[in-house]
Amino acid sequence: MKTDELISxxxxxxxxxxxxxxxxxxxxxxxxxVSTLALIGAWGIRPDIxxxxxSAAVLKHVLPLGLVxxxxxxxxxxxxxxxxxxxxxxxxxxxxxILFCVFALALxxxxxxxxxxxxxxxxxxVCLLSIPxxxxxxxxxALWALSxxxxxxxxxxxxxxxxxxxxxxxxIYALYCDQDAILFVLPAYFAAILVVxxxxxxxxxxxxxx
Amino acid sequence: MxxxxxxxxxxxxxxxxxxxxxxxxxxxxxxxxxxxxxxEDVLQDVLLAVHTKRNTWRDDAPLRPWLxxxxxxxxxxxxxxxxxxxxxxIDAFEDVLPAASAPDPTExxxxxxxxxxxxxRSAEIVRAFGLKGESTAETAARLDMSEGAxxxxxxRALKSIARLRExxxx
Numbered sequence: 472m473k474t475d476e477l478i479s480x481x482x483x484x485x486x487x488x489x490x491x492x493x494x495x496x497x498x499x500x501x502x503x504x505v506s507t508l509a510l511i512g513a514w515g516i517r518p519d520i521x522x523x524x525x526s527a528a529v530l531k532h533v534l535p536l537g538l539v540x541x542x543x544x545x546x547x548x549x550x551x552x553x554x555x556x557x558x559x560x561x562x563x564x565x566x567x568x569i570l571f572c573v574f575a576l577a578l579x580x581x582x583x584x585x586x587x588x589x590x591x592x593x594x595x596x597v598c599l600l601s602i603p604x605x606x607x608x609x610x611x612x613a614l615w616a617l618s619x620x621x622x623x624x625x626x627x628x629x630x631x632x633x634x635x636x637x638x639x640x641x642x643i644y645a646l647y648c649d650q651d652a653i654l655f656v657l658p659a660y661f662a663a664i665l666v667v668x669x670x671x672x673x674x675x676x677x678x679x680x681x
Numbered sequence: 682m683x684x685x686x687x688x689x690x691x692x693x694x695x696x697x698x699x700x701x702x703x704x705x706x707x708x709x710x711x712x713x714x715x716x717x718x719x720x721e722d723v724l725q726d727v728l729l730a731v732h733t734k735r736n737t738w739r740d741d742a743p744l745r746p747w748l749x750x751x752x753x754x755x756x757x758x759x760x761x762x763x764x765x766x767x768x769x770x771i772d773a774f775e776d777v778l779p780a781a782s783a784p785d786p787t788e789x790x791x792x793x794x795x796x797x798x799x800x801x802r803s804a805e806i807v808r809a810f811g812l813k814g815e816s817t818a819e820t821a822a823r824l825d826m827s828e829g830a831x832x833x834x835x836x837r838a839l840k841s842i843a844r845l846r847e848x849x850x851x
Binding site for chain 2: 472474476477478479480481482483484485486487488489490491550551552553554619620621623680681
């Protein structure tokens with residue numbers, strides 16, 4: 472086939488293509504429904520949820536949701552060629568740095584023994600397994616939506632999708648998790664979200680191929 | 682491109698006509714060793730990618746950086762895949778083969794293979810637009826379909842073509 476013929480063929484197709492944002496709007500609510508129902512069915516909601524949402528523990532939802540927004544913005548920029556990503560990345564970095572400072576502060580106050588005390592509970596393993604499981608629907612949804620875009624760096628875009636999904640999974644898991652100590656929540660949630668980001672990075676090249 | 686994304690077919694055609702020679706120069710500069718025909722195949726891959734990914738261009742951004750980013754990605758991909766396949770230069774068979782007329786330098790081979798793999802109805806529609814240069818109304822009348830159905834069929838066919846070519850490249 473001649474290139475000229477290909478051009479006539481392409482220019483005749485004027486139906487609009489679905490955008491990444493449209494797909495996100497479609498897929499994320501579905502993922503949210505699946506994950507929330509799974510949590511209610513299999514994990515249950517902590518009995519003191521009303522009290523927890525009124526205390527500082529509400530940050531266990533707010534901060535992961537902040538991560539969802541920031542990582543989501545980075546992921547969307549990464550699948551739009553020539554869209555400046557560099558303006559969105561530093562915000563994510565600052566977010567991480569602030570959380571690390573909070574962690575360091577708590578650690579300096581309670582010492583290493585405080586950290587081991589907080590982490591050595593059966594909840595740690597539950598947390599590390601549950602967040603990735605609850606994040607899976609979000610990861611699938613995010614990668615599906617991003618595949619409507621054009622990822623020039625699929626590893627990175629996949630990792631951003633993973634961070635986003637991990638944050639969403641953590642925010643939902645927090646409905647069940649009754650450990651509110653800073654020295655538990657920060658390292659455990661961080662590690663679990665990182666696992667999801669890693670899975671995203673590995674799945675990226677395959678899922679976002681074009 | 683802005684007009685094209687709003688559905689202006691003629692503006693879109695003008696745009697593709699303008700960018701094709703530019704992209705052809707880029708592709709040929711990079712893949713001179715592959716021969717004109719393979720270069721044309723790569724160019725067609727790039728044009729197809731521009732088409733299928735045109736929604737990732739935001740209409741308040743300059744077009745050129747976006748276009749080059751798409752082209753660069755696709756060119757690298759295509760050459761990586763074609764480098765792995767062995768391409769025998771046709772000169773080696775010159776004595777054996779009956780003399781054929783010189784191939785058109787803007788003719789690609791891969792697209793034919795893909796069209797043959799498509800279901801006959803879609804291939805027919807695609808050919809109607811490409812080879813015969815028919816308008817939507819003419820194709821619709823000839824195939825006894827509504828214009829809307831022809832548009833949707835073409836849209837779907839181009840999507841499967843993009844998918845099939847990707848599989849060929851792997």
